[in-house]
Amino acid sequence: MQETSSFLSIRRAGLVAMVALTAGLLQGCARDPLTTNAIPDDYRTRHPITLSEAEHSLDIPVSAGDSRLTTAVADNVRGFAQNYASMSTGIVNIQVPSGSANSAAASKMAKQIRSTLSGAGVSSGKIMETRYAASPNGDAAPIRLSYVAITAMTGQCGQWPEDLSDNTFANKNWYNFGCASQSNLAAQVANPMDLVGPRGMSPIDAERRAVVIDNYRQGKTTATPN
Incomplete structure (x- = not known):
């Protein structure tokens, strides 16, 4: 009887160890979305386009x-x-x-x-x-x-505050990556207020809308004639 109890205890311990090992493996494969999303690897976050006096x-x-x-x-x-x-x-x-x-x-x-x-x-x-x-x-x-004037712009490019080898081992892009493209995009913005909010819409063409609806009902093309 004592041998049977010892065998059951050993078996339970083995099962517990196996369950713990399996849980550890599954936990290692699990993804943490908060941790993943918090990695500062987006060049748009590192080099944001801001509105400043220039x-x-x-x-x-x-x-x-x-x-x-x-x-x-x-x-x-x-x-x-x-x-x-x-x-x-x-x-x-x-x-x-x-x-x-x-x-x-x-x-x-x-x-x-x-x-x-x-x-x-x-x-x-x-x-x-x-x-x-x-x-x-x-x-x-x-x-x-x-x-x-208020101008869309980014920070100064050409900054290298970190060792490139560190980013290579971490499988991340380097700090200066994307700065030039962000700067060029900011330079192309004709109206900086477009980055703040949309412009007001112009009034609709009621006459043209009536023609389009009438053509749609008759099964005709609704494209604008050349």
Whole structure:
């Protein structure tokens, strides 16, 4: 009887050990969705596109012998004004060099630039002219046009805070991965507010809707005619 009890005890211990081993193996195969989702391996999370203030500028080269804006430069100034009108309502700053060899020519051209900006729709009250110290030697100092606007942008790329070998063993992409594509995507956003919310919808064309419904009821094509 004692031998039978000992045999049953050994058998129970073996079963318990087997069940514990099986549970351990199953637990090792199980997935933890919270842990998996928490791995910071998404480049969109590491390099998010945010809306921040940024300076937009245009440098206009001026030689000492220039007396007026060329047609190409005037077109660039008008394009700058169009971008300003679509992005900002702040001040447009005209920074004119002082003390350089081309400072006299730059002062003359600054007046023409102001006139061109006004003709392109920029309010004269929004145009401010300032001067900056430039070296009398070296390259010709440019006239800089600038304004500040809310812009879609990412952080600076080219950062390598971690060893690449660590990411290789962990089967993860490196820290700088995806930064350039995120930066390029942000640069393509014409209206940063599109990242915040959708634009308002335009009213429907009631006349066209009536035609489409009538054609549908008659079994005709509802495509827009060419």
